[in-house]
Amino acid sequence: MSYYKHHxxxxxxxxxxxxxxxxxxxxxxxxxxxxxxxxxxxLAGPGGVRVNKAGCLDRCAGGPxxxxxPDETWYTFVDEQDIDEIVExxxxxxxxxxxxxxxxxxxx
Amino acid sequence: MSYYKHHxxxxxxxxxxxxxxxxxxxxxxxxxxxxxxxxxxxLAGPGGVRVNKAGCLDRCAGGPxxxxxPDETWYTFVDEQDIDEIVExxxxxxxxxxxxxxxxxxxx
Numbered sequence: 001m002s003y004y005k006h007h008x009x010x011x012x013x014x015x016x017x018x019x020x021x022x023x024x025x026x027x028x029x030x031x032x033x034x035x036x037x038x039x040x041x042x043l044a045g046p047g048g049v050r051v052n053k054a055g056c057l058d059r060c061a062g063g064p065x066x067x068x069x070p071d072e073t074w075y076t077f078v079d080e081q082d083i084d085e086i087v088e089x090x091x092x093x094x095x096x097x098x099x100x101x102x103x104x105x106x107x108x
Numbered sequence: 109m110s111y112y113k114h115h116x117x118x119x120x121x122x123x124x125x126x127x128x129x130x131x132x133x134x135x136x137x138x139x140x141x142x143x144x145x146x147x148x149x150x151l152a153g154p155g156g157v158r159v160n161k162a163g164c165l166d167r168c169a170g171g172p173x174x175x176x177x178p179d180e181t182w183y184t185f186v187d188e189q190d191i192d193e194i195v196e197x198x199x200x201x202x203x204x205x206x207x208x209x210x211x212x213x214x215x216x
Contacts, residue, residue, distance in 0.1 A: 002180040003212070009117065009162065046215060053163030054117065069177035072110040104111070107154060 002070050004050040006091050008034065010066045013056035020063075021056075026079065027064035033083045034066075038091065049091050062106035074102035110178050112158040114199050116142065118174045121164035128168075134187065135172035141191045142174075146199065157199050170214035182210035 010031040014023035035051040043049045059065050062076045066086075073096055077083055082100055089095045118139040122131035143159045151157045167173050170184045174194075181204055185191055190208055197203045 003167070003175075003182060007175075007177070009160075050166060052117075052165065055161030057160065058158060059111070067111075067115075069115070070180045072178045074111060 001047075003046055005048055006068050006071065006094075007050045007052065008066055008068045008086075008091065009052045009054040009057065010034070011055070011057040011059075011064060012053050021060070022063040022065065025064045026077075029080070030064060030066065030077055030083050033080045034087060034091075037084065037087045041087070041092065043091065058108050059102060059106055060108050062102045065102055071096075075100045076102045076106075109155075111154055113156055114176050114179065114202075115158045115160065116174055116176045116194075116199065117160045117162040117165065118142070119163070119165040119167075119172060120161050129164075130168070130171040130173065133172045134185075137188070138172060138174065138185055138191050141188045142195060145192065145195045149195070149200065151199065166216050167210060167214055168216050170210045173210055179204075183208045184210045184214075 010027055011022040012027050012031060013021050015021040038044050038049045038051050057065055057067060065076050067074045075086060077100055085097050089097045118135055119130040120135050120139060121129050123129040146152050146157050146159050165173055165175060173184050175182045176198060183194060185208055193205050197205045
């Protein structure tokens with residue numbers, strides 16, 4: 001069994017020189033919202049959920065992005081409502097949020 | 109199929125106030141070594157390997173630590189030889205490096 005049932009990583013990368021990056025598109029707000037919701041729901045910890053900061057996940061064209069492992073599920077999100085849906089559906093019930101899936105061909 | 113065959117995350121967390129953390133135990137050196145080896149071996153990219161920075165993975169007692177997904181394999185390492193073994197065995201051939209596995213009960 002996986003140490004964490006769901007381990008979600010948020011790209012919080014901030015590029016130099018003002019280049020576009022996840023950090024300029026509410027990635028930090030998404031991470032903060034997810035972290036606080038998981039804590040409030042008491043889902044955090046071993047056997048539960050871990051919300052993690054990450055560097056560039058290299059799928060920038062779909063940013064801001066997050067990936068859930070070991071589920072291998074990649075999401076793109078816009079606002080807190082999207083994050084809440086990922087929490088309620090995927091991280092609580094294990095049901096993928098189809099409308100927020102990152103298309104498989106989206107890369108850097 | 110997973111976007112990356114092996115996605116390895118290194119905890120590079122640096123705590124405030126001089127508290128012990130992975131960043132004080134060669135975590136950055138391990139990340140750098142892994143990144144350069146994967147690039148040199150031309151294993152980087154979709155369908156291959158992604159070497160990623162991460163914040164605290166919350167298994168600090170075994171630090172420095174890294175986790176490989178979707179494999180759900182957690183490692184603890186000491187030096188570049190350890191990293192080279194993870195690259196050669198796990199990331200190239202898909203064979204877990206038993207001697208570097210983080211025991212399942214190691215947490216914060």
